[in-house]
Amino acid sequence: MAPKTTGSLSGADRGVYVISVAAELAGVHPQTLRIYERRGLLDPARTGGGSRRYSQRDIDRLRRIHELTEAGLNLAGVKAVMELEDEVARLRRQLNEVIAEAREAVERTHRQYRRELVPVKQTPAPYTKPRR
Secondary structure: OOOEEOOOOOHHHOOOEOHHHHHHHHOOOHHHHHHHHHOOOOOOEEOOOOOEEEOHHHHHHHHHHHHHHHOOOOHHHHHHHHHHHHHHHHHHHHHHHHHHHHHHHHHHHHHHHHHHOOOHHHOOOOOOOOOO
């Protein structure tokens, strides 16, 4: 994970909590947060001076890490599960985009057909072979 910096981020991604507050909100010791960061499970934003700042998304991630460790996974297992969960979420977003694009393409095609179709009343009479 590439280091994040505080800046124009907003909402759940904005790093606002110092390490002690983040640890308290997540129900873990501050040293645990440092361990998670070293293991690549967490990537808090940094201030210009290098201090960690945790976002609400980081707090939610800490709670998920806690759930998985309580279920018996070690940190390597937690990391693998969370990477897979992130991948599934990314693929779902991608699938939803593709579905929306496909629906729009179908709609465009239907609109095109409607313009090209000739109403039944205006169709010429079918050809019949003259009798001899």
